[in-house]
Amino acid sequence: MGMTISEKILARASGNEAVHPGEYVVCRIDLAMIHDLTGPLTLKVLKEVGYERPWDADKVVIILDHQVPANSTVTAQLHKDLREYAKKYSIKNYHEVGRQGVCHQILAEQYVKPGMLVVGADSHTCTLGALGAFATGIGSTEMASVYLTGEMWFRVPQTIRCDLKNKLRDGVSSKDVILNIIGTLGVDGGLYCAAEFTGGGVGSLSVDSRLTMCNMAIEMGGKTGIINPDKRTLEYTGVKEAPLKSDPDAEYYRTLEVDLATLEPQVAMPHSVDNVKPICEAGNVIADQVFIGSCTNGRLEDLEAAAKILSGRKVSPNTRLIVIPASQRIYLEAEERGYLRTFIQAGGVVCNPNCGPCLGGHMGILADGENCISTSNRNFIGRMGSTAAKVYLASPQTAAATAIEGRLADPRKYMRG
């Protein structure tokens, strides 16, 4: 019987010829990432254990991304602790303010290659599965254990296959695809599973679009989202050798089919990511704030899609638009291409790369009773600030159209042929 790409990576990393779902294996870790919100706790645990040096300084990445630049003395101290740790142990993969970005985007741009086993002290580490890696989020103490040993135990997951057929229409994006899938499977529909996206529909999507889909695998409980590497993956990662891929006779726990050609823009209504409706059924939703950014949708392709819609138009006087590119590289490219100018001329705010208001840290926290249409990944109660605010999740296209109209809007009417 064949294996899935996830099983092959876990087999390789555990030194086994084959592994099977449900089996417990101990794997060597290829890359381990911490950031400024979960990393300090890892360092504290290492201190308690009494041994702080990472097992391999070259396999460790430290990124300041949640609150950058520091927004309080408390944050400033956490940044300082991480900075000093990196210096003390000669960790060259430390991303200082000015060379930062949302951690998963930095990992995609600079570190992750197909076939790697990646762990990060952040739940959205599953994003990196889009590059054909097995990537998953862990807690701070577990990360301390990885730092000490370079190893971690895994229960080999079952795999759910999401088979994407045909191509998306204009104004519909991979965010709509993943929202639709989570709406179908539910927030625990992929619990402990790998979600593997397959089919011709995936081939038609850019790497940016694929990262968006894998990013949200965790929102249905998944251990990772994952995509078999193809020509685009190899080009993006600069890898030449043939990577690991799922066998044609690999066994899947469940298969779900999605027809991209008939998909409409989707919205996850408050307060659950699986509370998904097509935009035509979402009703009249006033938008006090629109946020375009995050590890889900802060990439160049997302900014391009939003800028195309906002070009020559104005943000509604009743709405605040906040745009945050996901990395310094994207920030610069968006500047060169004129997207940032478009957002500013439209009446929006552009902030420096970091997580921003996605998790209620800073740069656009919501007040009681406010609505935010956001391209991020979670609409839990209190996620972006007040517990009496509401978050609606949508694509960058939908967010841009919404900013113009001041209420939740279908982007397809803004498509220029």
Add this chain to the structure above:
Amino acid sequence: MVVLKGRVWKFGDDVDTDVIIPAKYLRSVDKTVWPKHVLEGLDPEFSSKIKPGDIIVAGKNFGCGSSREQAALAIKWAGAAAVVAESFARIFFRNAINNGLPLIEAKGISKAVGEGDVIEIDLDSGGVKTKNGALRSAPLPPFLQEILKSGGLVNYYKAHNK
């Protein structure tokens, strides 16, 4: 044999880490902060109601969302002896074991108990006794029980001198 007996606080399905401990409290690594805000997204008074040894009972997918370990720590440091749920989100599951917070996955628990009931958990066998009868669950694999019995991963490493 480790048996835990405690009073039940009940929650629903899909209790996420943002309601267990909102991100605004994560900046500190001060142990006293998190328990004061435990589950305040669902019950702002909860931290003053829970007493040491109480047991949290919930529906499916408890602890979904963020990888923030502070969610497991907030519950543990608030005094909860264990969490019993229909199912757990995987990162929360690992975080809880790694910090010595016992979890029991017991199908049918949300129907079998009400708020304020007293239940008894046998960690070795995974059994849960309620006033409406006993529930069985698969016990944790031995190496995870070992981590739990050590009081979490830090103590486990100290004990094994790794």
